[in-house]
């Protein structure tokens with residue numbers, strides 16, 4: 415609870431939390447406010463924003479409601495961003511913990527695999543993965559996770575290497591604890607903080623990667639996403655720039671919100687760390 | 692005593708440190724009888740902790756043999772080693788570092804009971820209370836976090852955790868060195884009581900001869916990776932033979948030396 419208090423006192427954290435809360439609300443309310451398929455034609459094509467009260471943000475080339483798209487797009491962006499980041503962190507934690515704890519050959523092998531994933535630019539990897547397996551939500555999530563797990567794995571491994579030498583790990587061995595239990599119950603929870611500090615970057619990166627994949631037409635074609643909307647607007651960029659600008663702003667605010675929240679979290683954690691040390 | 696509980700012969704261990712190798716143990720031999728305390732003294736860096744970690748199988752020796760409870764201790768591995776580990780426990784110097792910072796007292800004590808299935812799950816809470824009382828704490832410490840305890844209290848919990856395993860030997864590596872003097876005396880008394888009650892054997896490692904003298908039946912003096920002198924406590928303290936033993940005794944304040 416102390417933490418919550420400190421967090422609300424941190425300016426950027428609060429702003430970020432409000433932005434994310436609004437986006438989350440939009441995502442949750444989308445099917446209620448805009449029932450039906452947001453990809454279906456709703457009115458005349460290329461209505462300018464703020465001219466028709468039925469379509470406050472206007473309509474696109476095919477007459478689809480832009481506001482409905484932005485709301486439904488929040489669902490896809492947040493869901494994919496969070497799921498992919500969660501998967502990347504989970505894979506990274508497990509691989510990093512195993513590598514750091516096992517050492518020797520297993521460590522070498524796992525870290526060379528992580529190297530391989532890090533040498534290829536993450537976005538290219540995701541691109542290759544989706545274009546091979548086809549565009550659907552699960553493959554997009556998996557592709558983004560695969561492009562992002564190596565860094566958290568490295569962080570977790572470094573932390574595990576230092577924790578591994580602590581006396582309480584020796585004490586756990588002495589009482590006969592199984593090595594897997596030592597790795598996942600004694601070491602992993604204590605290796606979490608630096609990896610979690612990295613989570614915001616992973617979430618923001620995942621949201622952007624998803625948008626970029628959709629922009630290139632590699633997102634799930636049956637789901638509205640901000641990236642796909644920006645790409646769609648690009649065709650009429652001169653005549654109707656708002657079609658790209660509006661979802662673009664939504665994307666920027668989501669990424670900004672995630673960063674601000676992580677800023678607030680580390681602000682709120684800092685004095686506590688100071689006291690423990 | 693003819694049947695030794697622990698018998699180590701010709702233990703050698705060197706550490707690789709940045710390309711160079713540091714010899715920490717060269718041909719160490721020692722025996723411990725059931726119910727006996729062997730005090731292990733020596734100046735800082737002479738290899739006491741290395742010996743403790745080799746004996747408890749936290750780190751392998753380069754060569755040598757260890758028999759423990761009539762078995763080839765170094766031949767055990769995997770599940771067989773984990774099962775046998777309960778008979779040889781260890782208490783560490785830093786009472787804070789020896790516990791997972793997230794652990795509660797009850798959690799720390801429940802682990803060995805669960806791992807070795809020593810008491811049925813329904814009786815574990817009662818057993819934990821019993822252990823806490825045995826080491827001089829009350830049952831209401833069980834729910835506290837390890838971080839809420841003082842150093843002396845933590846060391847009592849560490850001893851309780853070792854006791855939970857129902858061991859026949861406890862290796863104490865500088866187990867009272869981090870505690871202040873009055874707490875130290877009470878922990879030493881507790882160790883002596885527990886030994887009498889359960890027939891425990893101890894290897895009591897310390898650079899502090901006064902503490903070693905208070906609890907040990909026999910003393911072994913280490914110097915640069917070797918045991919240079921070994922014998923009954925009184926004999927070693929009153930008539931030290933080696934320069935290393937004499938230096939250690941000279942370092943102990945007179946008052947303590949002359950106490951009966």
Ligand SMILES: Nc1ncnc2c1ncn2[C@@H]1O[C@H](COP(=O)(O)OP(=O)(O)OP(=O)(O)O)[C@@H](O)[C@H]1O
Pocket residue numbers: 706707708713714715733734735736737738739740741742898
């Ligand atoms: N993990 C390790 N890696 C490399 N060298 C080590 C390691 N542990 C100990 N050593 C070296 O082995 C030698 C013996 O160290 P050890 O810790 O056994 O001494 P000690 O008698 O316990 O000293 P102290 O009284 O200071 O605890 C020292 O030279 C030390 O630098």
Ligand SMILES: [Mg+2]
Pocket residue numbers: 739740741865
């Ligand atoms: Mg030591």
